[in-house]
Amino acid sequence: MRRIxxxxxxxxxxxxxxxxxxxxxxxxxxxxxxxxxxxxxxxPIGEQLTNGFKLAQEDLKAxxxxxxxxxxxxxxxxxxxxxxxxxxxxxEGVCGIVGPYSSSxxxxxxxxxxxxxxxxxxxxxxxxxxxxxxxxxVFRLAPTTADRARALVDMAxxxxxxxxxxxxxxxxxxxxxxxxxxxxxxxxKGLRIVxxxxxxxxxxxxxxxxxxxxxxxxxxxxxxxxVVDAILLMRQSREVGLSPMAFLGAGAGFAMTxxxxxxxxxxxxxxxxxxxxxxAWPGAKAWAARFQKRFGVPPTYHASGAYESAMIMGRAIGxxxxxxxxxxxxxxxxxxxxxxGDVSFQNFDGYTNQNRQVMLVQQVVDGHHVTVWxxxxxxxxxxxxxPGWR
Numbered sequence: 001m002r003r004i005x006x007x008x009x010x011x012x013x014x015x016x017x018x019x020x021x022x023x024x025x026x027x028x029x030x031x032x033x034x035x036x037x038x039x040x041x042x043x044p045i046g047e048q049l050t051n052g053f054k055l056a057q058e059d060l061k062a063x064x065x066x067x068x069x070x071x072x073x074x075x076x077x078x079x080x081x082x083x084x085x086x087x088x089x090x091x092e093g094v095c096g097i098v099g100p101y102s103s104s105x106x107x108x109x110x111x112x113x114x115x116x117x118x119x120x121x122x123x124x125x126x127x128x129x130x131x132x133x134x135x136x137x138v139f140r141l142a143p144t145t146a147d148r149a150r151a152l153v154d155m156a157x158x159x160x161x162x163x164x165x166x167x168x169x170x171x172x173x174x175x176x177x178x179x180x181x182x183x184x185x186x187x188x189k190g191l192r193i194v195x196x197x198x199x200x201x202x203x204x205x206x207x208x209x210x211x212x213x214x215x216x217x218x219x220x221x222x223x224x225x226x227v228v229d230a231i232l233l234m235r236q237s238r239e240v241g242l243s244p245m246a247f248l249g250a251g252a253g254f255a256m257t258x259x260x261x262x263x264x265x266x267x268x269x270x271x272x273x274x275x276x277x278x279x280a281w282p283g284a285k286a287w288a289a290r291f292q293k294r295f296g297v298p299p300t301y302h303a304s305g306a307y308e309s310a311m312i313m314g315r316a317i318g319x320x321x322x323x324x325x326x327x328x329x330x331x332x333x334x335x336x337x338x339x340x341g342d343v344s345f346q347n348f349d350g351y352t353n354q355n356r357q358v359m360l361v362q363q364v365v366d367g368h369h370v371t372v373w374x375x376x377x378x379x380x381x382x383x384x385x386x387p388g389w390r
Contacts, residue, residue: 029066030095031092032095032313032314033088034069034098035074035097037073038050039075041226041228048303048306049123053307056306056307056310060314064318067314070088072084072099074105076105078108081106082109085097085109090116095119095327096118096121096313097121098120101123110138111133114133119313121331122309123308124302125174126174131352135352139345144354145180145181148181148250149181149272150359151373153165155270155372155374156245160219160245165192165193165219166222167182168195168222170225175198175224197209197213199229201226202228207239214240222250227259230254230256231259234265237265238265243389245385245386246385247269248271249272250272251301255301255362259364260367266367268363269364270361270372270382273301274357274359276362278370280377281339281340281341284304307339308340311338312334316330332345341358363382365383
């Protein structure tokens with residue numbers, strides 16, 4: 001009987017031991033889930049994220065954390081993103097998850113992460129509601145759509161005397177959220193909204209909509225679009241002769257190198273961003289040069305956000321071990337300074353675990369994005385007003 005009791009005790013100890021999560025420094029790598037749009041319409045942006053993640057993995061290993069990234073492609077689709085987070089949290093047993101990219105996928109994934117009590121760090125998705133649901137396990141590095149809107153409206157009011165604004169946005173989670181935010185920011189500054197429309201993403205022709213917008217005679221034109229639509233909208237804006245005081249783009253497609261290189265239609269367009277290689281945050285310039293040398297293209301804020309998020313998640317795991325509750329506490333109480341500036345996750349104005357980040361405005365100059373606002377971060381003065389099509 002005593003032998004059976006000892007055997008039962010030994011088995012119980014073994015089961016308890018096997019139930020413990022792996023910790024940093026234990027045999028085998030630490031697993032971090034990565035959810036990204038590696039295929040689908042947002043794949044060009046997803047590639048920027050993927051490359052940022054790769055550099056983070058190298059740097060975490062250089063810091064002594066043996067990291068294995070468990071990659072999941074959600075194609076930018078909310079349902080696929082939810083399935084990916086569930087798989088990572090349960091079958092793959094990751095310590096934490098970074099991603100996804102788009103607002104619709106991020107909002108959906110947040111609910112699943114909260115259900116399974118797995119730390120989720122959202123690097124870029126900007127929809128306000130993602131961190132306004134009281135979730136304890138969801139964190140966001142990126143600024144909100146309200147932050148993006150305020151930066152552009154504040155700059156426009158400071159540089160000129162606009163009285164009216166038109167809003168044209170895609171009818172996605174990101175587009176709707178950013179349109180609502182810019183409307184609120186504009187009205188707060190006394191601007192009158194003379195045109196507002198949400199379009200179906202991926203349409204081949206927006207000219208009839210742009211003609212209606214032109215006939216409203218707005219001083220400012222604000223657009224919320226990903227890169228394919230951003231290029232087409234500006235190309236067709238030129239065709240219909242739309243020439244406002246300023247074109248304003250809410251980051252996303254307007255902040256992409258692919259957009260800037262379309263010089264015939266991108267010159268002098270202004271867009272908001274949370275990061276640029278020409279600002280003096282610690283290591284930003286050197287990191288941008290490293291990225292350019294490694295991948296042959298300059299990094300956008302998508303790459304820097306992915307990199308910084310993965311670094312923060314990895315360092316939190318290095319501090320807490322692969323104990324999800326302790327990782328969550330490390331994220332709640334942590335403070336980091338890196339290529340995106342100071343990062344901490346705070347509760348304010350209805351947001352939970354939301355980073356406060358300085359917003360920048362960039363202008364396309366000779367096919368490149370240049371920081372022109374705010375003055376303390378500007379590399380050069382903005383071209384204002386829009387000088388017309390070249």
